[in-house]
Amino acid sequence: MLEVDESPSQSVGSLLALVARREPQSLNQCIEQYGNLIWSIAKRYSPSQADAEDAVQEIFLELWQKADRFNPSLSAETTFVTMIARRRLIDRYRKQSRSVEATGVESDFDEQPDMSSSASAELIDEAAKATRCLDGLVVNQRDILRKSIHEGKSHSQISNELQIPLGSVKSFARRGLIQLRQCMEKFSIAGSGVAS
Amino acid sequence: MSSVETPDFRFQELAAGYSLGDLSEAEWHEIQSYDRKIFQAMIERFEEASARTFLTFQNTVPSESMPAELSSRLQKMATGFFAQEKPKVVANSLTVAPSSMGVREISAWLCMAASIALALCIWLPSRRGGIASLEEQRATLIASAPDILRSKWESTAADTRLGTEFGEVVWSSASQRGFMTLRGLPTNDATKEQYQLWIIDPSRDDKPVDGGVFDITKDGESVVAIQAKLRVDKPTVFAITVEKPGGVVVSDQKRLPLLAKIAAN
Numbered sequence: 001m002l003e004v005d006e007s008p009s010q011s012v013g014s015l016l017a018l019v020a021r022r023e024p025q026s027l028n029q030c031i032e033q034y035g036n037l038i039w040s041i042a043k044r045y046s047p048s049q050a051d052a053e054d055a056v057q058e059i060f061l062e063l064w065q066k067a068d069r070f071n072p073s074l075s076a077e078t079t080f081v082t083m084i085a086r087r088r089l090i091d092r093y094r095k096q097s098r099s100v101e102a103t104g105v106e107s108d109f110d111e112q113p114d115m116s117s118s119a120s121a122e123l124i125d126e127a128a129k130a131t132r133c134l135d136g137l138v139v140n141q142r143d144i145l146r147k148s149i150h151e152g153k154s155h156s157q158i159s160n161e162l163q164i165p166l167g168s169v170k171s172f173a174r175r176g177l178i179q180l181r182q183c184m185e186k187f188s189i190a191g192s193g194v195a196s
Numbered sequence: 197m198s199s200v201e202t203p204d205f206r207f208q209e210l211a212a213g214y215s216l217g218d219l220s221e222a223e224w225h226e227i228q229s230y231d232r233k234i235f236q237a238m239i240e241r242f243e244e245a246s247a248r249t250f251l252t253f254q255n256t257v258p259s260e261s262m263p264a265e266l267s268s269r270l271q272k273m274a275t276g277f278f279a280q281e282k283p284k285v286v287a288n289s290l291t292v293a294p295s296s297m298g299v300r301e302i303s304a305w306l307c308m309a310a311s312i313a314l315a316l317c318i319w320l321p322s323r324r325g326g327i328a329s330l331e332e333q334r335a336t337l338i339a340s341a342p343d344i345l346r347s348k349w350e351s352t353a354a355d356t357r358l359g360t361e362f363g364e365v366v367w368s369s370a371s372q373r374g375f376m377t378l379r380g381l382p383t384n385d386a387t388k389e390q391y392q393l394w395i396i397d398p399s400r401d402d403k404p405v406d407g408g409v410f411d412i413t414k415d416g417e418s419v420v421a422i423q424a425k426l427r428v429d430k431p432t433v434f435a436i437t438v439e440k441p442g443g444v445v446v447s448d449q450k451r452l453p454l455l456a457k458i459a460a461n
């Protein structure tokens with residue numbers, strides 16, 4: 001079971017609203033606020049450090065271009081940023097040679113943990129809500145979704161690691177995600193789409 | 197868990213697969229049969245659930261700091277962003293055709309719309325005196341062009357002293373634009389020799405298209421705009437040769453340091 005602090009989030013306000021209003025300092029604030037999160041996502045979904053760096057630049061550009069589409073009544077800003085980042089990364093590697101398997105960049109977990117920012121507080125709050133739903137999955141499903149969604153591993157990599165047939169991995173992942181979505185929507189923590 | 201394969205469940209399964217990035221070719225065709233707006237809305241619900249799931253797991257590991265060099269690159273990118281006044285791009289990453297239009301018609305419209313938007317992206321900044329950097333132009337092309345092709349450079353030599361990562365080439369046939377990101381290519385003395393790009397497009401003929409002459413003037417990463425002299429619709433290979441200053445009309449390909457092959461769809 002994942003233990004999560006359920007303290008109320010400190011709202012970071014709508015930084016993306018400032019970007020949409022073209023406030024001069026908003027872009028740098030955005031980099032400061034979400035740079036590490038986007039970097040974490042890009043590293044996991046990219047086959048090399050250079051690819052991850054390219055991807056981060058693309059993601060920020062898209063985020064700034066789509067800042068006006070963020071609706072705080074539908075989703076937390078961190079969720080919106082994560083959606084944009086994941087979509088861009090999946091699209092990026094879908095378009096690239098499909099023979100390239102995203103193995104993720106070597107993690108450097110010696111770096112200073114930094115969970116004190118307001119974005120992290122919001123992240124914790126989001127996570128607390130979703131944890132209930134993740135706990136409802138069977139262990140296999142949760143492991144597969146962690147490897148797929150958080151670690152950015154391909155289903156064939158997961159199949160090799162867990163010694164589960166590829167078709168089963170695919171099926172577990174999809175059905176697990178369907179269950180998660182239904183659960184999150186039941187708890188009213190996932191609204192309608194926000195980042196098209 | 198129910199294993200009943202109702203059409204509704206299949207619909208959700210495909211949307212989940214799209215969000216996880218694991219659709220097969222057959223499934224890509226299958227999603228064309230759904231109403232585009234409805235399918236898009238379902239995908240977004242799954243993307244949101246996936247994002248929340250990512251954040252849940254992210255909460256259990258220490259956060260990682262972005263490299264300082266990347267951070268300064270982003271800040272540089274931010275500096276000119278508002279000045280560019282980018283037009284809204286209508287292209288959508290999802291290529292699901294509405295039931296009333298065929299896939300080809302949709303693709304053609306998307307390509308045309310993206311071409312217009314890209315042309316505006318390039319035209320507007322120069323009209324306002326704020327010229328986008330090549331990095332920004334490249335990022336805009338990637339973010340906007342629905343037909344973007346990309347491939348990594350590979351060294352043609354067994355010698356790996358230059359490294360194993362050379363960057364990549366990106367190309368959009370719809371907009372007839374592309375960029376090379378190059379790493380590890382030695383700087384050249386332009387008075388003695390220059391690099392030249394060649395693009396092989398078998399849909400034209402068997403003669404490579406001249407992609408322009410360029411120099412590498414610094415160590416590290418360089419971004420170079422492709423200057424194709426002829427229309428390129430279906431490129432299969434991009435090749436860089438070393439030629440005399442000014443380039444050549446026909447290359448003997450004696451010195452061909454890098455190649456990038458486009459994977460067949």
